[in-house]
Amino acid sequence: MMDVEVIENSNKCARCNYCRVCPIYTVEGWESASPRGKLYTIKSLVNGEIDVDARVVKELFKCTTCGSCEVICQVEIPLINLWENFRAHLNSKGYILPVHKKLREKTFREWNPYGESREKRADWFKDLKNLTSTNSDLLYFAGCTASYRTLSIARDTVELFNKTGLDFNYAGVDEYCCGSPFLRTGQRDLAQKLFLKNYKKWKEMGIRRIVTSCAGCYRTIAKDYPKIAEKLDYDFDFEVLHTVQILDEIVDEIDFEDVDVKATYHDPCHLGRHMGVYEEPRRVIEKMGIELIEMEKNRENAFCCGAGGGVKSQFKELALAIGELRVKEALNTNADYLISCCPFCKLHISQSLNNFDKNINVLDIVEVVIRTLNK
Ligand code: SF4
Ligand code: SF4
Known part of the structure; x- marks a missing residue:
């Protein structure tokens, strides 16, 4: 049975088409690819x-869950939830896209969607010389992308914590995928399993606060975990932060070199629209003495990088085409750095830059802080 809320909310659509800001629609240009078109499809199914056939399912999964449609919707339909609930409904009926199924299988095997060895999850940390963790109640949750793909973000975060005297704890190979890719693609059973594995470990370690590098992990642990915990009748008394919020608190105590650098900032959808964190990264960039040049689309109107919601894994070309539009906007600013606060955005934007002659240095905010420290 489909969620009544999905049906009611689909019926609210005023068909105004403001939601054509959608990155999928921007690239594909078909009415059925727009949020309005998707709602119409859902209504027709109901x-x-x-x-429901393979083609319809495929179209409905072309959504990065970026939230641009929700921000602009004229009748305030909670669209992010609607897309996720509908995907969960499709999953419950056995509809799962082939690559999403593979991610699921890999995660059941190695506890990360990249299918990398679980035993190697903490290798980036073992390689660090003279950098340590403690039994602090503050947990650094590196996430799958920083652990296996953009290792410098995890390393620089630990270096930053050590340099600023911030004690932290780390779960090593007992850190499991947060479940974000599975919540966004409707695979709630697996997300619940991952919640339980992480939760039990954190309780065992005496953790009270959790800090993440990844915008997707941050949204999942701060916003989705409390709901899963409530459903399972567990208490969820952790404070959840993104690294940039810690940086924003301590930036005045950090001694930076004088730099002559211009940067633009990409708001990760899961940090910005999903969680309302817009000003902290901008304050940190400015306090580093870096000139910030905004892209045309910024803050709640920021254009998605194209990677989220299972789009990068299942629809590679589409994800890259969206990423290229974001890169174009960044290049138009003539900035030296394109800064973000998410390993997954960094990974995808760097790959989207490959087809351009012009260059821009794509970096996470923590990497910029480490480069700019007065040595
Ligand atoms: S969440 Fe983003 S990608 Fe999905 S329909 Fe809305 S605007 Fe399009
Ligand atoms: S902005 Fe909202 S009301 Fe307008 S077409 Fe899109 S979903 Fe429907």
């Missing part, structure tokens, strides 16, 4: 006017 009314029995069309049947």
Whole structure:
């Protein structure tokens, strides 16, 4: 049975088409790819006017869950939840896209969607010389992308914590995927399993606060975990932060070199629209003495990088085409750095830059801080 809320909210659409800001629609240009078109498809499915088939399912999964449609919706439909609930409904009926199924299988095997060895998850940390963790109640949750793909972000975060005297704890190979890719693609059973594995470990370690590098992990642990905990009748008394919020608190105590650098900032969807963190990164950039030049689309109107919601894994070309539009905007600013606060955004934007002659240095905010420290 489909969620009543999905049906009611689909019926609210005023068909104004403001939600054409959607990155999927921007690239594909088909009405059925727009949020309005997707709602119409859902309505037609509910009314029995069309049947669920592989083509319809594929179209409905073309959504990065970026939230641009929700921000602009004229009748305030909670669209992010609607897309996720509908995907969960499709999953419960056995509809799962082939690559998403593979991610699921890999995660059941190695506890990360990249399918990398679980035993190697903490290798980036073992390689660090003279940098340590303690039994602090503050946990650094590196996440899958920083642990296996953009290792410098995890390393620089630990270096930053050590240099600023911030004690932290780290779960090593007992850190498991947060479950974000599975919540966004409707695979709630697996997300719940991952919640339980992380939760039990954190309790065992005496953790009270959790800090993440990844915008997706941050949204998941801060916003989704309390709901999963409530459903399972567990208490969830952790304070959850993103690294940039810690940076924002301590930036005045950090001694930076004088720099002559211009930067633009990409708001990760899961940090910005999903969690409302817009000003902290901008304050940190300015306090580093870096000139910030905004892209045309910024803050709640920022254009998605194209990677989220399972789009990068299942629809590679589409994800790259969206990423290239974001890169173009960044290049138009003539900035030296394109800064973000998310390992997954960094990874995808760096790959989207490959087809351009012009260059821009794509960095996470923590990497910029480490480069700019007065040595
Ligand atoms: S969440 Fe983003 S990608 Fe998905 S329909 Fe809305 S605007 Fe499009
Ligand atoms: S902005 Fe909202 S009301 Fe307008 S077409 Fe899109 S979903 Fe429908």
